[in-house]
Amino acid sequence: MEPLIPKRKKTKKIWVGDVAVGGDAPISVQSMTNTETTDVEATVKQINDLEEAGADIVRVSVPSMEAAEAFKNIKQQTNIPLVSDIHFDHKIALKVMEYGVDCVRINPGNIGSEKKIKEVIDVAKDKNIPLRVGVNAGSLEKDLQLKYGEPNSDALVESAMRHVKILEKFNYDNFKLSIKSSDIYMAVESYQKISDLIDQPLHLGITESGSLKTGTVKSSIGLGILLMQGIGDTIRISLASDPIDEVKVGWEMLKSLKLRSRGVKIVACPSCSRQNFQVIKTVNKLETELSEIKEEVTLAVIGCYVNGPGESKVADVGVTGASPQHLIYLKGKPAYKVDTEDLEKSLVKEVMKIAEQKSNTILKQ
Ligand code: SF4
Known part of the structure; x- marks a missing residue:
């Protein structure tokens, strides 16, 4: 709807x-x-x-x-x-x-x-x-x-x-x-x-x-x-x-309110004992690292399978925390798995890629 x-x-x-x-x-x-x-x-x-x-x-x-x-x-x-x-x-x-x-x-x-x-x-x-x-x-x-x-x-x-x-x-x-x-x-x-x-x-x-x-x-x-x-x-x-x-x-x-868009919109779960990586710490770091991006990109950062697949499906980039590796989603589809130590780096890289694509599209228009 x-x-x-x-x-x-x-x-x-x-x-x-x-x-x-x-x-x-x-x-x-x-x-x-x-x-x-x-x-x-x-x-x-x-x-x-x-x-x-x-x-x-x-x-x-x-x-x-x-x-x-x-x-x-x-x-x-x-x-x-x-x-x-x-x-x-x-x-x-x-x-x-x-x-x-x-x-x-x-x-x-x-x-x-x-x-x-x-x-x-x-x-x-x-x-x-x-x-x-x-x-x-x-x-x-x-x-x-x-x-x-x-x-x-x-x-x-x-x-x-x-x-x-x-x-x-x-x-x-x-x-x-x-x-x-x-x-x-x-x-x-x-x-x-x-x-x-x-x-x-x-x-x-x-x-x-x-x-x-x-x-x-x-x-x-x-x-x-x-x-x-x-x-x-x-x-x-x-x-x-x-x-x-x-x-x-x-x-x-x-x-x-979906009245305007700008930059990276991070959707994150509040985290609980089911989380498979430190959601809050990761979100705080990502927010700082991605703050310069002006293109509209949605990023779902979800600690486990309870809400991960659903939120990732409607985001440009998503991660669902899992053990032993976390699952990265691109354009709503499962793409590859990463270890905890590579998680932030991978998400930043994927968000940057999408932002660049969007920026090129805008320039061409
Ligand atoms: S998505 Fe998983 S880790 Fe996040 S709050 Fe819900 S149950 Fe906890």
Whole structure:
């Protein structure tokens, strides 16, 4: 039976540099630098590392004019589309637009006078630069806090729609929107509500979701629910961890939901006393050794015959642990046997071979 792949809500397609967001575009994976933006060398390195890890878009905080000047150099030394994160100061937004930013995260309602808003939107229109409206439960307007007593999904949606209305007034629809909360229920409800109200692409995230472990669980639940309902066009997993982890978790989420594919997907059994080799140790080593591969390859690493043949049948490469030798499967069929000491080497070799074949096929197309 074919898996039930979530049907995406059709949103307006916008372009962040050369990456399409919304419409029929693949769901993009984002992260954000956590270096000092004024430290150009460190920020460029982190952006390039994030791109290598699979980020489609990277956001950079630009809190001052000094940071805007640094951004100019950063932009010149990187290839991936960059979003600048700006709060309140429209002059910084104008500066980074002059310096080639691909998207500006700024809330029009926080810019100030209509004249200032118009200035930003005029330049954005002229240079075809999208904006990202970002509403966050932690920084909800005071009057909405008073009206609703506490942040809730209605308050967040009302806040978001205020910004949307301003953009509508200026006839500007080249924007995406996020509506975040650290509370999963509130975030999911807010995204569901706003998705019914606007056709702009949605940037999904559970804000301040916590450490690598906690944040991964919270984001997977929240974003998983939304993505399975077809809501969401670009994602950022907010983690109090290395930004590279955000990209890795984002990709795992999309791969798990069969929404996108990239790199080696390892299917492994949890292992038990039936295992005929050390499954966990082997998987950890393979994960590191195969992390550079970008082509889609499935690898089944299973400790014994209970689940080995079944999982290996549907993988590009598989191993079923046995005694005295383990059985390697290629393209779902038993191929040859190996000793424990040769197992990792053989699996790496077979995965590399398949990745190379796939890469050649893509190049020929
Ligand atoms: S596949 Fe075999 S080794 Fe792995 S958990 Fe199941 S019974 Fe244990």
